[in-house]
Amino acid sequence: MRVLHVITGLDVGGAEEQLRLLLRRLPDHSVRGEVVTLTSPGSVAEGIRADGTPVAHLGMAGNRDLSALPRLVRLVRSGSYDLVHTHLYRACVYGRIAARLGGVRTVVATEHSLGDSVLEGRPLTAGVRALYLATERLGTTTVAVSATVEQRLRRWGVPASRLCTVPNGIDAARFRFDPAARAAVRSGLGLAPDAFVVAGVGRLVAGKRFDTLVDAVAALPGAQLLLAGDGPELPALRARAAALGAADRVRLLGECAGGPGAGQTPRGTGPDVPGVLAAADVFAAPSPEESFGLAAVEALAAGLPVLYAACPAIEDLPPGQAPGAHRFAASPG
Secondary structure (H helix, E strand, O other): OEEEEEEOOOOOOHHHHHHHHHHHOOOOOOOEEEEEEOOOOOHHHHHHHHOOOOEEEOOOOOOOOOOHHHHHHHHHHHHOOOEEEEEOHHHHHHHHHHHHHOOOOOEEEEEOOEOOOEEOOEEOOHHHHHHHHHHHOOOOEEEEOOHHHHHHHHHHOOOHHHEEEOOOOOOHHHHOOOHHHHHHHHHHHOOOOOOOEEEEEOOOOHHHOHHHHHHHHHOOOOOEEEEEEOOOOHHHHHHHHHHOOOOOOEEEEEOOOOOOOOOOOOOOOOOOHHHHHHHOOEEEEOOOOOOOOHHHHHHHHOOOOEEEOOOHHHHOOOOOOOOOEEEOOOOOO
């Protein structure tokens, strides 16, 4: 079976790393996967190619670059695919349409990022919802990454018969605590062996509320923060730490690789996500709205206590199944 995966971009991110992990777990001979990214063929694209899966870049200029649609249709037609699998909002909209126009009738979409009020970090407007629902009908099945996301889709009006839930997965062995990695990362970052270290992981956007994490660590004398991720809030977070007198205790590490087979960051300048978690004493996830909470699950796999504001991956479990995780009230600001 030939499968085309269509994704919005392939910079480091939860959905992007999930696609790479999925491709690595496909049967060797019965399923052949290929990938097209609409934008940003970043470090995850490099990793997927290194794993042996072809990645094409569609060169889409923006959400309204309609010229990308006929290019995607031609790609679908030329590949003689049995199934198209779409990931992330823009790819789901364009990919479902292209699959239908390209003659593929089996179209699966994985919904990675739907919150109650945001989608992929952007406010959910009536227009976004209408376009989502209109194109959802062109697909065969929509896969929710958590029971919480499935419930959100049902409230939107997506029929239960078109939905299924397949929780995100991780390679737990990659995140298992390694004392040698802890010592190496701490040494490389100039952290004392007995320093109290808080870790955070995620895209640096306003909705993740990493500003509250900077504030909390700044108010805790001697505490250190390792924040792995990149995004538009990076300069503001750096300025906030400096204004609070904690610039030397808030380490903004930038993009850190975390997917299967990753080692150092793409530029080789620092630790990967498993290394960051190994170096930490506690993990904090201040985002008030999530569709799954992948980083929190990775932190639990690393043996860390986890403090979170929202994490369906944990909240959907039966009581007592994640004793190392504790929920706190999200900041209203």
